[in-house]
Amino acid sequence: xxxxxxxxxxxxxxxxxxxxxxxxxxxxxxxxxxxxxxxxxxxxxxxxxxxxxxxxxxxxxxxxxxxxxxxxxxxxxxxxxxxxxxxxxxxxxxxxxxxxxxxxxxxxxxxxxxxxxxxxxxxxxxxxxxxxxxxxxxxxxxxxxxxxxxxxxxxxxxxxxxxxxxxxxxxxxxxxxxxxxxxxxxxxxxxxxxxxxxxxxxxxxxxxxxxxxxxxxxxxxxxxxxxx
Numbered sequence: 202x203x204x205x206x207x208x209x210x211x212x213x214x215x216x217x218x219x220x221x222x223x224x225x226x227x228x229x230x231x232x233x234x235x236x237x238x239x240x241x242x243x244x245x246x247x248x249x250x251x252x253x254x255x256x257x258x259x260x261x262x263x264x265x266x267x268x269x270x271x272x273x274x275x276x277x278x279x280x281x282x283x284x285x286x287x288x289x290x291x292x293x294x295x296x297x298x299x300x301x302x303x304x305x306x307x308x309x310x311x312x313x314x315x316x317x318x319x320x321x322x323x324x325x326x327x328x329x330x331x332x333x334x335x336x337x338x339x340x341x342x343x344x345x346x347x348x349x350x351x352x353x354x355x356x357x358x359x360x361x362x363x364x365x366x367x368x369x370x371x372x373x374x375x376x377x378x379x380x381x382x383x384x385x386x387x388x389x390x391x392x393x394x395x396x397x398x399x400x401x402x403x404x405x406x407x408x409x410x411x412x413x414x415x416x417x418x419x420x421x422x423x424x425x426x427x428x429x
């Protein structure tokens with residue numbers, strides 16, 4: 202891994218076994234990364250970065266002008282997201298099972314009185330995880346039949362820069378926990394993307410042909426995810 206610097210912007214460069222170059226700007230600080238084919242020379246990477254400079258600046262400015270989402274305290278009145286919709290958190294103290302229930306535009310959060318922020322966060326994360334796993338399982342079952350592939354196992358974890366990963370040899374996929382908060386079509390897109398890696402390991406022409414075949418609107422969904 203290396204980096205280049207253009208007009209005070211540091212750009213991380215990663216080379217992989219791919220055919221095309223891609224550029225990404227990440228929230229919240231506007232970190233920039235170029236993913237390039239292994240055989241491409243540094244001059245071509247530099248020219249590519251320069252050609253995208255205006256776009257990079259616009260993306261970084263947009264992120265830098267965004268309000269930083271304060272750390273959730275898990276108290277009544279906070280906004281929380283689930284499957285692409287915003288809900289108003291309503292804390293309810295209980296001695297029974299701690300849980301989350303969706304009621305119209307409200308997210309009822311049943312927790313122990315006197316619980317800490319970390320304890321409340323753990324309950325919420327586990328609820329998100331359980332809900333996400335149900336949907337992942339549903340989508341995997343659907344697309345296994347369409348693609349004629351088999352996923353041996355899957356998991357959910359927080360990831361900083363990826364929505365999902367796939368190990369084609371072990372036939373195992375990982376999905377970002379944050380997808381529980383996004384529209385289900387975003388989750389399905391990531392599941393399909395990772396499962397296509399069971400047919401084609403690399404992001405090449407064959408891989409994208411599969412994506413176009415199985416999920417013709419995947420580019421629009423990808424753009425939606427990148428804007429979130």
